[in-house]
Amino acid sequence: xALGPIQQxxxxxxxxxxxxxxTDTVEQIRASLAQTxxxxxxxxxxxxxxxxxxADQFNQFCLSRSKADLRQFLQNKVTVNSPDxxxxxxxxxxxxxxxxxxxxxxxxGCLKAVFDMGENKTINAxxxxxxxxxxxxxxxxxxxxxxxxxxPIYNDKRGLVRAIKCLKNKEIVTMMPDVFDLSxxxxxxxxxxxxxTAMAGTAFLALKTNxxxxxxxxxxxxxxxxxxxLEQPFQYxxxxxxxxxxxxxxxxLFLSMxxxxxxxxxxxIYLRQLRNRLGLPLxxxxxxxxxxxxxxxxVKNLNMNAKEIEDALNAFSNH
Amino acid sequence: xxxxxxxxxxxxEAKLLESQKPYLEQFFVEANLIPTQAVLKxxxxxxxYDRTETGIQQPSTLLDLPSDKKGLVLVSPFSLNLITFIxxxxxxxxxxxxxxxxxxxxxxxxxxxxxxxxxxxISHKEALNLRQGNSKQSLMFICVPEFHxxxxxxxxxxxxNEHLCKFSSFPWLLKHKxxxxxxxxxxxxxxxxxxQPTTTFESMASYIQSYPSHIFSWIRLHxxxxxxxxxxxxxxxxxxxxxxxxxxxxxxxxxxxxxLDALGKxxxxxxxxxxx
Numbered sequence: 001x002a003l004g005p006i007q008q009x010x011x012x013x014x015x016x017x018x019x020x021x022x023t024d025t026v027e028q029i030r031a032s033l034a035q036t037x038x039x040x041x042x043x044x045x046x047x048x049x050x051x052x053x054x055a056d057q058f059n060q061f062c063l064s065r066s067k068a069d070l071r072q073f074l075q076n077k078v079t080v081n082s083p084d085x086x087x088x089x090x091x092x093x094x095x096x097x098x099x100x101x102x103x104x105x106x107x108x109g110c111l112k113a114v115f116d117m118g119e120n121k122t123i124n125a126x127x128x129x130x131x132x133x134x135x136x137x138x139x140x141x142x143x144x145x146x147x148x149x150x151x152p153i154y155n156d157k158r159g160l161v162r163a164i165k166c167l168k169n170k171e172i173v174t175m176m177p178d179v180f181d182l183s184x185x186x187x188x189x190x191x192x193x194x195x196x197t198a199m200a201g202t203a204f205l206a207l208k209t210n211x212x213x214x215x216x217x218x219x220x221x222x223x224x225x226x227x228x229x230l231e232q233p234f235q236y237x238x239x240x241x242x243x244x245x246x247x248x249x250x251x252x253l254f255l256s257m258x259x260x261x262x263x264x265x266x267x268x269i270y271l272r273q274l275r276n277r278l279g280l281p282l283x284x285x286x287x288x289x290x291x292x293x294x295x296x297x298x299v300k301n302l303n304m305n306a307k308e309i310e311d312a313l314n315a316f317s318n319h
Numbered sequence: 320x321x322x323x324x325x326x327x328x329x330x331x332e333a334k335l336l337e338s339q340k341p342y343l344e345q346f347f348v349e350a351n352l353i354p355t356q357a358v359l360k361x362x363x364x365x366x367x368y369d370r371t372e373t374g375i376q377q378p379s380t381l382l383d384l385p386s387d388k389k390g391l392v393l394v395s396p397f398s399l400n401l402i403t404f405i406x407x408x409x410x411x412x413x414x415x416x417x418x419x420x421x422x423x424x425x426x427x428x429x430x431x432x433x434x435x436x437x438x439x440x441i442s443h444k445e446a447l448n449l450r451q452g453n454s455k456q457s458l459m460f461i462c463v464p465e466f467h468x469x470x471x472x473x474x475x476x477x478x479x480n481e482h483l484c485k486f487s488s489f490p491w492l493l494k495h496k497x498x499x500x501x502x503x504x505x506x507x508x509x510x511x512x513x514x515q516p517t518t519t520f521e522s523m524a525s526y527i528q529s530y531p532s533h534i535f536s537w538i539r540l541h542x543x544x545x546x547x548x549x550x551x552x553x554x555x556x557x558x559x560x561x562x563x564x565x566x567x568x569x570x571x572x573x574x575x576x577x578x579l580d581a582l583g584k585x586x587x588x589x590x591x592x593x594x595x
Contacts, residue, residue, distance in 0.1 A: 316569055
């Protein structure tokens with residue numbers, strides 16, 4: 001029987017209770033929730049911490065059960081909102097990129113793909129190596145829990161080459177562009193009324209291979225399963241300006257993420273960091289003018305034509 | 320200040336000091352900070368001069384200034400050494416300290432120092448334009464290098480425990496503008512000439528490496544690391560690029576491709592220059 005919010009609060013684990021009593025943690029979550037236009041209530045804070053714990057529990061479940069049990073779980077308790085989209089991807093005669101942020105039990109979504117599509121297409125998960133990010137150490141074992149049709153690809157120069165090779169081989173690569181990493185692979189795109197750092201690798205791979213892109217979000221259900229919310233798969237219509245295409249495509253991916261996170265922010269692993277990830281406000285926002293001097297200082301630091309930028313900003317505001 | 324207020328203040332300072340630890344650990348894997356009590360005692364002693372000031376001027380034995388010099392620029396990291404020096408200096412009622420401290424937060428003990436009657440927090444611009452008011456008071460500027468603005472274009476590079484850091488030349492600009500001598504506070508509490516910025520920063524790095532537990536501004540020093548400055552720069556350049564790409568489709572007469580090309584080229588050049 002599904003538990004209501006009050007019952008859930010009553011049986012909150014010790015770790016969640018401890019975190020809820022930590023004012024810094026709660027303040028960070030609430031400040032981030034406020035950015036999503038979601039009510040920054042204690043209930044929402046609890047739901048976020050609870051969702052994070054559930055995601056861990058799903059990973060432990062995958063590691064502790066037999067392959068047969070896991071297959072049964074994936075068959076009966078993991079659903080997709082659009083079987084047509086799922087089938088379209090499975091049948092696509094070309095490279096496919098699954099895009100999901102670090103949202104809910106995303107590893108289960110990946111396992112679902114391995115389970116349903118693995119016979120036709122190998123699933124490759126692209127992520128930071130455990131040496132770079134120790135939290136990913138668990139992924140390899142979890143995603144390999146079915147024992148076949150899956151490969152990890154670590155995010156480095158060789159990994160990028162390998163990902164292109166897999167895509168050209170018409171395999172599936174899963175990508176997670178919401179990692180916050182100020183490296184050469186990062187760009188900025190609009191997100192919750194500001195510019196934020198985004199990984200450009202997904203767009204880069206999609207454009208280089210003309211892959212079919214499908215975004216998805218894994219949401220835990222009250223009955224202990226997982227429901228995968230899929231968006232319509234698409235291939236990006238490229239122009240002659242590759243860098244503008246990377247920006248536009250990444251912006252599109254983040255717009256989708258913004259929509260999902262606005263509806264149910266509690267499942268996003270990086271929710272707590274959202275406030276600190278939001279940089280310059282978008283130029284149509286009220287707060288933008290206060291940032292103009294900083295922008296022009298950066299323009300000068302980069303030895304760019306400050307007048308041209310200033311004229312452009314004025315032209316935009318008069319538009 | 321009553322007992323409870325003092326207790327609250329001391330707890331706040333202890334918390335601020337503790338908050339420096341993660342940044343200290345970026346430089347020194349195994350290092351600790353000194354206990355708060357040692358510094359609080361020093362600050363309490365300094366505050367006593369505000370209570371017992373008699374107006375009798377005594378020549379300062381710490382500052383061996385020529386008679387025509389009415390002050391100096393002092394360069395020092397924010398440290399136990401600096402606070403000890405301030406405590407000694409403050410005993411001279413002719414000393415007026417201008418602390419260049421613009422919107423600096425989360426630094427333990429700083430606010431208590433700046434609340435002293437003859438210590439004034441001023442901005443960089445104010446420091447450059449300040450004129451001596453009272454001829455009987457010495458005009459003394461304290462420049463804490465890690466409190467000054469910095470970027471990948473800051474002029475001076477120095478290694479602090481194998482971390483390349485950059486600092487601005489502001490203290491020397493101030494020296495030039497105010498026509499004052501410039502000194503560095505050495506760890507034996509003596510003033511050394513700071514006419515050579517490179518040597519000054521090397522001395523500073525040496526002090527920091529020898530006494531990391533005596534430094535209270537790790538949260539600021541951390542931001543002077545070239546690695547951090549590069550990340551900030553990349554973030555700023557990326558956001559500027561995104562802004563240009565965002566507004567470009569709405570502009571009919573301006574192309575902005577040249578701006579984007581210049582941005583990309585100069586971003587790479589500045590990063591390569593600093594990371595080589």
